[in-house]
Amino acid sequence: MTDSCPSPFARPQPGLRVRDWTLTIPRPSREEIEAFPAEARKLLDETWNAQSTLLAKGAYDLDWVEERHFLLAGATGSGLGGALSCALLHRLGPRGSLTMVSRDLKRSLGYEHGVEMERRAQEAGFGPRFHWTNHGLGLEGQDFERIAACLREAEAGPLVYVNTVAAAISGVPAGYPPVYVKDLDAQGLFLWKLPALDERSLEANRFVMGTLAVEFPRRLEAAGFAVEATAFADWRGSLDRASRNPSAPEYGRQGAYSTSLYLPKEVVQRATSEAYGTGRLVQDFFLPVMRTRALSFVPGGMAMSRLYDTLMEAEGVRRIDVPELALAVLDRIGRAIRGEDRNPFPRLDSHEAPLDLWFQEVVLRLNEDPNSEFHFSRWMGRQEAETR
Numbered sequence: 001m002t003d004s005c006p007s008p009f010a011r012p013q014p015g016l017r018v019r020d021w022t023l024t025i026p027r028p029s030r031e032e033i034e035a036f037p038a039e040a041r042k043l044l045d046e047t048w049n050a051q052s053t054l055l056a057k058g059a060y061d062l063d064w065v066e067e068r069h070f071l072l073a074g075a076t077g078s079g080l081g082g083a084l085s086c087a088l089l090h091r092l093g094p095r096g097s098l099t100m101v102s103r104d105l106k107r108s109l110g111y112e113h114g115v116e117m118e119r120r121a122q123e124a125g126f127g128p129r130f131h132w133t134n135h136g137l138g139l140e141g142q143d144f145e146r147i148a149a150c151l152r153e154a155e156a157g158p159l160v161y162v163n164t165v166a167a168a169i170s171g172v173p174a175g176y177p178p179v180y181v182k183d184l185d186a187q188g189l190f191l192w193k194l195p196a197l198d199e200r201s202l203e204a205n206r207f208v209m210g211t212l213a214v215e216f217p218r219r220l221e222a223a224g225f226a227v228e229a230t231a232f233a234d235w236r237g238s239l240d241r242a243s244r245n246p247s248a249p250e251y252g253r254q255g256a257y258s259t260s261l262y263l264p265k266e267v268v269q270r271a272t273s274e275a276y277g278t279g280r281l282v283q284d285f286f287l288p289v290m291r292t293r294a295l296s297f298v299p300g301g302m303a304m305s306r307l308y309d310t311l312m313e314a315e316g317v318r319r320i321d322v323p324e325l326a327l328a329v330l331d332r333i334g335r336a337i338r339g340e341d342r343n344p345f346p347r348l349d350s351h352e353a354p355l356d357l358w359f360q361e362v363v364l365r366l367n368e369d370p371n372s373e374f375h376f377s378r379w380m381g382r383q384e385a386e387t388r
Contacts, residue, residue, distance in 0.1 A: 004247075005177040005246050005247070006247070006248070006251075007177070007246075007249050007250065007252050008364060009179055009181075009251060009252030009253055009255075010177040010178060010251055010252055011178075012180050012191055012193075013180070013182075013367070015367070016190055016368065017187070017190040018180070018190070018192075018193050019190055019191070019192055020192075020193050020195065021171070021181075021193060021194050022195070023169065023170065023297060025105075028107055028108070033107050036111075036112040039109055039112070040109060040112035040115070040116040041116055043078060043082070043109070044113070044116055044120070046323075047082070047086045047087075047326075048086055048087075048090055048323075050321070050323040050324065051086065051090075051326070051327055054323075054324055054327055055327070060327040060330070060331040061331055061334060061335075062087065062091045062327065062330055062334070063334075064334035064337065064338070065091050065092060065096065065330060065334065066092060066095075066096055067093050067095045067096050068157075068160055068228070069096060069097045069098075069099075069151075069156035069158065069159050069160065070088055070092075070096070070097070070098050070099065070159070070160050070162070071099045071101070071147070071151070071156075071159050071161045071162070071220075072084055072098070072100050072101065072162050072164070073101045073161070073162070073163040073164065073165050074101070074102065074163060074165035074166060075100035075102055075114075075132075075164070076100065076102040076104055076113040077102075077104070077109060077110035077113050077292070077293060077294075078109065078113075078292045078293055078322065079164060079166065079290065079292040079293070079322065080164045080233055080287065080290065080292075080322055080325060080326055081162070081164035082322075083322045083323045083325070083326035084162060084164070085098065085100055086323075086326070087323075087326050087330060088330075089117060089121060089124070089130075092126075092129075096129065097126075097129040097130065097154035097156050098121070098129070098131075099130075099133075099147065099150045099151055099154060099156070100132040100133070101132075101133055101135075101136065101137055101147060102114055102132070102133075102134050102136070103134060103167075109293070111134065114134060117132060118132050128153045128154055128155075129154050130154075131150035131151075131153070131154060133150060137165070137216050139212065139215055140219075144219065144223075148223055148225070151220075158227065158228035159225060159226065159227050159228060160228055160333060160337075161216070161217045161220070161227055161229070161230045161231070162230075162231045162232075162329070162333075163213045163216070163231070163233070164232075164233045165208065165209055165213060166209070167208050167209060168205045168208070168209055168260065168264060169197060169201050169204060169205055169260060170194060170255075170259070170260055170261060170297075170298060170299050171195045171196060171201065171256070171259060171260050172195070172196050172197060172260070173197060173202060174197065174198060176196075176246055176259065177246050177251065177252070178193055178194065179193075179194045179251075179252035179255065179256075179258060179259055180193055180194075181194065181256070181299040181300040182300055182303060182363060182366055183299065183300040183302075183303045184306075184376065188368055188376065189366060189367065189368050192299040192300060194255075194259060197259075197260055201260075202260060202263060205260050205261070205263045205264055206263045206264055206266075206267055208264070209267075209268075210263065210264030210267030210268060211267055213232060213264070213267075213268060214267060214268060214271040217230050228281065228337065229282075229283070229333055229337055230275075230280075230283070231285060231333055232268045232272070232282075232285065233285055234265050234268060234269070234285060234286050234287070234345075235286065235289075235349075236286050236347075236353055237254035237255075237258075237261075238261070238262040238265035238269070240253070240257070240262075243258035244258050244259070244262065253363075256299050261298070268284055269345075272284040272344050272345065276344045281336055282344060283332065283344055283345070283346055284344065284345050285329055285332070285345075285346050286345065286346070286347045286348060287348055287349055288325075288349040288352040289305045289352065290321075290322050290325065291322075292322060303380055304359075306380040307359060308352060308355065310380065311362075312351075312352065312355065315355065317351050318351065320348070320351060325348055328348050362374065362379055366379060366380075
């Protein structure tokens with residue numbers, strides 16, 4: 001199948017090193033562990049400083065959140081969930097509540113972010129209206145009951161449930177052509193070769209970010225909780241169906257999103273489509289490339305972000321960072337609740353998406369020839385993007 005595949009992403013580019021992709025989570029040093037609490041405080045401070053400035057300018061409307069009850073899955077760290085929880089902590093009124101769900105290693109920035117959120121909520125007098133559980137989502141047993149108990153203690157009314165969980169395995173289904181993804185390391189430009197995944201790994205992808213994410217609010221309703229609105233995070237690479245076809249020249253052009261990472265998004269998109277017009281409010285938000293810790297777990301993710309930065313700068317496009325994106329998500333949910341926004345698939349990436357065709361042309365031509373117009377340093381710089 002590899003020989004017959006017409007895609008340039010299914011074969012290595014001559015002259016570039018090839019490395020086999022493996023997901024590794026670096027063990028933090030003692031110094032890094034000791035610095036996590038201060039980093040978490042700094043992250044929260046910087047996030048709210050950016051958000052409060054935008055809110056003072058009237059850029060987004062968060063007045064609607066004051067008396068509502070929020071359940072955030074994937075709510076800690078430097079990603080969208082952490083920025084959502086930060087905004088809500090500052091804007092919830094005396095009758096609103098926030099329940100945060102995460103699954104972070106205890107020696108991590110995400111975990112310390114949760115600890116600091118908990119401390120600030122207590123300091124602000126939230127009492128039982130704030131909860132943080134670091135045991136992840138679950139549809140039954142203790143995993144579900146922990147969250148249900150938090151909601152009962154908070155006396156949570158109709159819930160706004162937002163799922164921004166990022167936990168998936170990158171790779172190629174067995175029998176498919178390989179996919180090669182460009183990235184940077186200390187030595188320069190190279191290619192990741194995505195591994196073959198068995199059906200068990202593919203199903204794990206579908207479940208954690210897909211089936212579990214969409215079934216959880218239904219499980220809440222079955223347990224007697226009302227769900228006012230549901231929102232998910234997505235990326236437009238999951239829509240590129242041509243890139244999943246091994247017979248197409250576009251095969252693999254979205255990297256891992258052409259092979260395994262789109263699988264949970266299909267579940268989310270289907271659930272959003274099925275809810276449309278039924279009276280259930282479900283939104284699937286398409287976000288731009290966000291430079292967060294989770295992006296480093298996507299093959300070539302950090303390099304992709306840096307290339308988009310170069311293209312946006314050349315086009316005079318303003319980059320929208322994570323704190324602002326969180327405000328935009330909350331603003332759109334509020335508009336949908338008020339009946340002012342009927343779009344089930346809001347596009348918060350519309351400033352970046354027009355650059356996709358240019359991005360693909362550049363990616364195909366990136367090389368290590370210092371005399372070439374497409375030497376990687378001219379498009380992504382020389383700084384090390386990720387070490388593994």
